[in-house]
Amino acid sequence: MDALSEDLELLPATRRALRHRIAVAQSEGRAPSVVAAVVRGGEVVWEGSRTSVEGQRPDGNVQYRIGSITKTFTAVLVMRLRDEGLLGLGDPLEKHLPGTGAAEVTVGQLLAHTSGLAAETPGEWWERTPAALRPRLSDVLGQEPFRHEPGMRFHYSNPGYTLLGSLVEAVRGKSWEEALRAEVLEPLGMDRTTVLPQAPHAGGWAVHPWADVIMPEPMEDLGLMAPAGQLWSTTRDLARFAVFLARGDERVLSAETVREMRTSAAPLEPGIAEFGYGLGMQLVDSGGRRLVGHSGSLPGFVAGLWLSEADDAAAVVLANCTSGLPATTVAADLVGIVAAAEPRFPEPWRPFREADPVALELCGPWYWGTAAHVVRLTADGQLELGPVGVSGRAARFRAEPDGGWTGLSGYFAGETLRAVRRPDGSVSNLDLGSFVFTREPYDAQAPVPGGVDPQGWRGIG
Structure with a gap:
């Protein structure tokens, strides 16, 4: 993914629009530097940067601190434990x-931020003070750790x-850092993502709000708080991570599990999470486009990683300002610019090589009462049920x-759909969580709850 793919190369007008967006962001945001990357089709298709220092243009290999994007990495480690059967999301801590x-x-409540725990640690601002002030979990939580009912x-x-x-x-019997390196970073080829900075890396700066002057920010090792915001990374490494979050990687987590992480697991909180919060991932709306990913900030740095599954596009932006x-x-x-200027080409339609005859038998129109629905067989062998x-x-x-x-997914997530068959083996109806779907509205030959009027359908009078 380090080289731009010729097959996926963006049009000159799109590339200029991307350059313009980060140029405006760096100028108006008064950031010492900003670096960005766009991913499409699993490849980096654009990289750009702006800086206030002549001759020191950062590239996709320069480390910046990524703050709370670290949380998504921690969530991946926890989901690996779940998939290995070593714990359950419903397990009490x-x-x-x-x-x-x-x-x-x-x-699961910890992953989705529904635990009711306080937003921050007691005492001094943990992001700007030594980890030695919080050597134990009791120092992180304090005497009154809860703000809400779990x-x-x-x-x-x-x-x-x-x-x-x-x-x-x-559970692993090793440090968080060791587990992260062995189980996530190395398999994904993220050798420029580290707990402590490694050259080349940007310095973190505070920019005065009312004057064009700057001041260096302290770079504290967060200690116990590291799983919440410690990591340093690059746009190229985070581009790899974005591809993983969209597609999965069997060496780390399956596509099904990362899809679960991208699904809302928390109640909506207007103004904070427009689509709720998944398992270590934020879900937001941007111009009518559903994005998943995470934001990040620590003194001296801001970061953003967002992907649109529908547009097969992702973007990473890192800057060194508070x-x-x-x-x-x-x-x-950046995701919106690419998606609007160069809409994704759909995959070519292809018929099945060999379709499941049982699944085919269930396809077509069904009725829940008088509400028309249709069952379709998708290319991945799943059934799709929806209203007409x-x-x-x-x-x-x-x-x-x-x-x-x-x-x-949806209302019927976790529920079981079954085909109810007649003595001759033909399908009478579908049963879904006590809902009976019939081939005709209120089919008198099917076990419709409450029965069907023996006079059947008729007019008025």
Whole structure:
């Protein structure tokens, strides 16, 4: 992914629009430097940067601090433990990490920021003070760690991700850093993502809000808080990570698991998370486009990583200023520029080489009462059920060995769809969470709940 792909190379007008956007961002945001990359089709298709220092233009190999994008890496480590059967998202923290003072919260609540824990640590601002001030988890949580009842609302919590890092260490028997390196960074080829900075790296700066002067920010090692915001990375490494978050990688997490991470797991919180929050991933709306990823900031640095699954596009923006340049907004804008200027070509339609005859039998129109629905068989062998002509409860279903189909999305996620057969083997109806779908509206030959009027359909009078 280091070289630009000729097949995916953007048009000159699109490239100019991208350059212009980061030029405006650097100028108006008064950032010492900004570096960006755009990914499409799994490849870096554009890189750009702007700087205030002559002859020192950063590129995709220069490290910047990425702040809370670190949380997504920590979430990946936890989801690996889940997929290996070493813990469950519904497990209380106490089961794997006893004695924290937050025993009742679950692993899933910590990932989705619904644990009710405080947003920050007690005492001094943890991002600008030595980790030695917080040597134990009790120092991170304090005597009153909760602000809300666990599970009741979304409340972003940095200490919550410290607990997740400690959970990884407890279950793996190794440090968070060692686990991250071996299980995520090395398999994905992210050799420029590190816990401590490695040259070449940018320095972090505070820019005076009312004067064009700057001051260096301290670069503290966050200690126990590292899983919430420690990492340094580059746009090229984060481009690889964006591809992974979109497609999965069997060496790290499956496509199904990263899709689960991209699905909202927290209640909506207007103004904070327009689509809720997934498992270590933010879900936002940008110009009507659904984006997933994460923002990041630490004193001296801001960062944004966003991807649009529908547009097969992602963007990374890193800058070395404490505030001023909205890296997350700029990254979202870069995705929007590419998606609008060069819409994604759909994959060519191809017929199945060999379709499942049982699945084919279920395709076509069905009726829940009088509401028309249709079942389609998708190219990946799943069933797709949705209403006809109106919005409503749509879902995809995965085939199971017992002949049933498990819901993967929407209202019917986790529910079982089954074909009910007549004595002769033909399909009578579909049963889905007690809903009966029939081939005709209120089919008298099917087990419609409440029965069907014996006089059938008729006019008035």
